[in-house]
Amino acid sequence: MDLELSNSELAFQAEARAWLAENVPAEPLPSLDTPEGFELHRQWEAKLSAARWSVVSWPEEYHGRAASLVEWIIFEEEYYRAGAPLRVGQNGIFLLSPILFEHGTQEQQDRFLPSMATGDKVWAQCWSEPEAGSDLASLKSTARRDDDRGGWVLNGQKIWCSRAALAHWGFGLFRSDPEALKHAGLTYFLFPLDADGVTVRPIAQLDGEAGFAEVFFDDVFVPDADVLGAPGDGWRVAMSTAGNERGLSLRSPGRFTAAADRLLALYDETPEGPNRTAATDGVVDAWIKAEAYRLYTWGTVSRLKDGGDIGAAGSVNKVWWSELDVALHETALDLLGPDAELESTWLDGYTFSLSGPIYAGTNEIQRNIIAERILGLPREPKGLQR
Amino acid sequence: MRFELTTDQRDFAASLESLLAAADTVAAARAWADGDHDAGLKLWQRLAEQGVTMLATEATPVEVCIAFEALGRHAVPGPWVESAAYLPVALGREVEGIGTVAAPRALDADIADEVYVAVDSALHTATAGAAYVSVDRSRHLFDVTPGGTVEHGDLAAAYDLAVLATAAQLLGAGERVLADAVTYVKQRKQFGREIGSYQAIKHHLADVRIALDFARPLVFGAALDPTPRSVSAAKVACADAAYLASRTGLQVHGAIGYTQEFDLSVWITRIRALVTAWGTPAEHRARILSTLVGA
Ligand SMILES: Cc1cc2nc3c(=O)[nH]c(=O)nc-3n(C[C@H](O)[C@H](O)[C@H](O)COP(=O)(O)OP(=O)(O)OC[C@H]3O[C@@H](n4cnc5c(N)ncnc54)[C@H](O)[C@@H]3O)c2cc1C
Numbered sequence: 191m192d193l194e195l196s197n198s199e200l201a202f203q204a205e206a207r208a209w210l211a212e213n214v215p216a217e218p219l220p221s222l223d224t225p226e227g228f229e230l231h232r233q234w235e236a237k238l239s240a241a242r243w244s245v246v247s248w249p250e251e252y253h254g255r256a257a258s259l260v261e262w263i264i265f266e267e268e269y270y271r272a273g274a275p276l277r278v279g280q281n282g283i284f285l286l287s288p289i290l291f292e293h294g295t296q297e298q299q300d301r302f303l304p305s306m307a308t309g310d311k312v313w314a315q316c317w318s319e320p321e322a323g324s325d326l327a328s329l330k331s332t333a334r335r336d337d338d339r340g341g342w343v344l345n346g347q348k349i350w351c352s353r354a355a356l357a358h359w360g361f362g363l364f365r366s367d368p369e370a371l372k373h374a375g376l377t378y379f380l381f382p383l384d385a386d387g388v389t390v391r392p393i394a395q396l397d398g399e400a401g402f403a404e405v406f407f408d409d410v411f412v413p414d415a416d417v418l419g420a421p422g423d424g425w426r427v428a429m430s431t432a433g434n435e436r437g438l439s440l441r442s443p444g445r446f447t448a449a450a451d452r453l454l455a456l457y458d459e460t461p462e463g464p465n466r467t468a469a470t471d472g473v474v475d476a477w478i479k480a481e482a483y484r485l486y487t488w489g490t491v492s493r494l495k496d497g498g499d500i501g502a503a504g505s506v507n508k509v510w511w512s513e514l515d516v517a518l519h520e521t522a523l524d525l526l527g528p529d530a531e532l533e534s535t536w537l538d539g540y541t542f543s544l545s546g547p548i549y550a551g552t553n554e555i556q557r558n559i560i561a562e563r564i565l566g567l568p569r570e571p572k573g574l575q576r
Numbered sequence: 577m578r579f580e581l582t583t584d585q586r587d588f589a590a591s592l593e594s595l596l597a598a599a600d601t602v603a604a605a606r607a608w609a610d611g612d613h614d615a616g617l618k619l620w621q622r623l624a625e626q627g628v629t630m631l632a633t634e635a636t637p638v639e640v641c642i643a644f645e646a647l648g649r650h651a652v653p654g655p656w657v658e659s660a661a662y663l664p665v666a667l668g669r670e671v672e673g674i675g676t677v678a679a680p681r682a683l684d685a686d687i688a689d690e691v692y693v694a695v696d697s698a699l700h701t702a703t704a705g706a707a708y709v710s711v712d713r714s715r716h717l718f719d720v721t722p723g724g725t726v727e728h729g730d731l732a733a734a735y736d737l738a739v740l741a742t743a744a745q746l747l748g749a750g751e752r753v754l755a756d757a758v759t760y761v762k763q764r765k766q767f768g769r770e771i772g773s774y775q776a777i778k779h780h781l782a783d784v785r786i787a788l789d790f791a792r793p794l795v796f797g798a799a800l801d802p803t804p805r806s807v808s809a810a811k812v813a814c815a816d817a818a819y820l821a822s823r824t825g826l827q828v829h830g831a832i833g834y835t836q837e838f839d840l841s842v843w844i845t846r847i848r849a850l851v852t853a854w855g856t857p858a859e860h861r862a863r864i865l866s867t868l869v870g871a
Pocket of ligand 1: 322550767828831832834
C-alpha cells in the first residue's frame with residue numbers, strides 16, 4: 191500500500207502546475223451564467239484545449255492526453271489549486287462524453303467530441319421534468335417514430351437543465367414506447383437547443399442568475415443519427431452518466447482541498463474574536479473532510495484500476511462531498527461575521543453549495559441507496575407505479 | 577405564573593396576521609429589492625396605524641415580539657428593527673416616518689427620514705455612504721459617516737430590544753418556511769407517493785418543529801425580562817432554528833426551492849441575512865458565556 195506518484199505522474203503534475211501558473215486569469219471571470227461570462231469561459235476552454243488540458247483523459251485524436259484516472263485527479267487538484275475558472279463545458283465533458291465513448295457511433299464521436307473539447311459547443315443535461323425529479327423514470331416527454339423522415343419527433347418538457355439558457359446542445363431521455371413499463375421504452379437523444387420547436391426559458395436561481403432553464407419540445411424532429419445507443423435502451427445508457435455524476439467525475443477532491451486551503455487563509459486573516467474562535471472547529475473539520483475525500487478517492491481509483499466499478503459507493507461519495515461543501519462554506523460565512531450577508535465569492539460559493547444536496551440525485555435518495563444496496567436494509571414501500 | 581399570551585395579545589397577533597395575510601407582502605418585498613418602495617411604504621403606513629411603530633415606547637417587549645414574529649412570517653421589507661425597536665428606545669420617542677441606524681451598516685438608509693449611528697456610547701446623526709448588496713436583495717445596506725451627537729436614552733437597552741426583535745422575526749420566518757414546506761410535501765408526489773410520507777422527509781421536518789418549539793419560549797422569556805443574556809439566548813436559538821428551517825425547507829422542495837421566482841427564496845435569503853444581523857450567533861454566545869462564568 192502506498193500513495194507514491196510515479197515519475198511520469200509527477201512529470202504530468204509539474205507540467206500541469208506550470209501551465210496553469212502561467213495561464214490562469216489573474217482576475218476571476220464573470221459568472222458563467224451571464225452571457226458575457228459564458229463567452230469568456232468558452233474562450234478559456236478554447237485556451238485549455240489548445241494546450242490539450244481541457245479533456246486530459248480523452249484519447250489524443252480528440253484533443254486529449256489519454257491521461258489515466260490518477261493523472262486526471264492530479265490535473266483536477268492542480269486546476270482548483272490554481273484557482274482556475276469553473277468548467278462551462280462540464281456537463282458535456284464529464285457527463286455526456288463517457289457515454290459517447292461507450293455507446294456512441296464512430297460518426298457521433300467524430301461529430302460531437304472535438305467541438306466539446308474546445309468549448310465551441312456547450313452541452314446541457316436535460317433529464318428532469320416537472321413531475322419527474324427523484325423519480326426520473328416516470329418521465330413523460332415522448333418520442334414518436336417518423337419513418338418517412340428517418341428519425342423521431344420529440345414532445346414534452348424538461349426542466350432544471352444547467353447551462354441550457356446559453357448552451358448549444360442538449361441530451362436527454364424521452365419515452366419512445368408508451369406501452370413499455372417505466373424504465374423500458376426510453377430513448378437517449380441528442381438535440382440542438384436552437385432546433386425548430388425547441389423553446390428555452392431561463393430560470394433564475396437563488397442568487398438571481400439563470401443557472402438553469404426549462405426546455406419545451408413541440409414536434410422537434412431528431413434524425414436517427416442523433417440517437418445515442420439503441421432505441422428503448424435509454425435508461426441503461428443514461429445510468430452510466432448517473433454513476434459518473436455521483437461518483438468521481440463531477441466533483442473531484444481537488445475542488446474541496448483547494449476550498450479548504452482558501453478557508454484556512456480566510457481564518458488566518460480573520461481578526462481574533464468570537465467569530466473566529468467559534469469557527470475554529472469548522473475550519474479544521476473542513477480540512478479533515480477534504481483530506482478524507484482525497485484519500486478515499488485514491489482508494490476508489492485503485493479499485494477501478496483493478497477492474498472494479500463504483501456502484502452504490504457513488505452515493506456515499508456524493509453525500510460526503512455535497513455536505514462537506516455546505517459545511518465548509520457555512521464556516522466561511524461564520525468567519526466573515528457581520529459581513530457574511532454581503533456579496534462575496536464566499537457567499538456565491540455558499541449559495542451554490544446549497545444545491546449540492548439536491549442535484550445529481552438528492553441526498554435522501556442517496557441515503558436510501560446506501561441503506562438498501564450497501565447495508566441491505568429492506569426497501570421503503572413505494573406507491574402505485576405506472 | 578401563566579407563560580401564555582393573554583387574550584388581548586392573541587387578538588393583537590390575529591389582527592396583524594389578517595392584515596399581513598391580505599396584503600401581498602412578498603410582492604412588496606420583491607419590489608423593495610428592485611428599488612421600488614411604494615408597496616412596502618404603504619404597508620409601513622398601515623402597520624404604523626396598527627400601532628407597530630409605537631410598541632417599543634408604549635407597550636411591552638411581548639407585544640414587540642408578537643409584531644416582529646408577524647413581520648418575519650410575512651417577510652415584510654424595510655428597517656423595522658431599526659425604526660420600531662432600536663431607535664424608539666435610543667431616542668426615547670416613537671420615530672415619525674422611517675428611521676435607521678448603522679449596525680454596523682445602516683439598512684435602507686437611502687429612504688430613511690432619520691439616520692443614526694452609535695459611536696462610543698453616544699448617538700450621532702449620520703449620512704449614508706457606499707451601498708452594499710446583501711444575500712437578501714431587499715436589504716439595501718449603507719456605510720455611514722457620523723454627524724453631530726443627539727440626546728439619547730439607554731443605548732444598551734435599545735440594542736437588546738433590537739436583538740430580541742430580530743430573534744422574533746427569525747422565529748416568524750422559520751415558522752413560515754416550515755408551514756409552507758409541510759404544505760408542499762403533502763402535495764408533491766414522487767414514486768407514486770406524497771414525499772411527506774417518506775420517513776426521511778418526516779424526520780427532517782419534525783426536527784424543525786422541535787427547534788422552533790424550543791426557540792419560542794426563549795423569545796417570550798426574554799420579552800418578560802430582557803437582559804443581555806436572555807435576548808442573546810433568544811437570538812442564538814431563533815437563528816439556529818430558522819436556519820435549520822430554511823435548509824430543510826430548501827431540501828424538501830428540491831430544485832423548485834432553489835429558484836428565485838418561487839417565494840421560498842424570499843425567506844431563505846432573509847433568514848441567512850438575519851442570522852448575522854444585530855450580532856452573529858458566535859458573538860451572542862460569547863456574550864451569554866461572559867455572564868455565566870468567570871464573573
Ligand atoms: C442547481 C441544480 C442544477 C440542476 N441541474 C440539472 C441538470 O442539468 N439537468 C437535469 O436534468 N436536472 C438538473 N437538476 C435537477 C435535479 O436533478 C433534481 O432537482 C433532483 O433530481 C430532485 O428532483 P426534484 O427537484 O423534482 O425534487 P423531488 O424529487 O420532488 O424531491 C423533493 C424532496 O423529496 C425527497 N424525496 C423524493 N423521493 C424520496 C424518497 N423516495 N425517499 C425520501 N425522500 C424522497 C427528495 O430527497 C427531496 O428532498 C438540477 C437541480 C439543481 C438544484
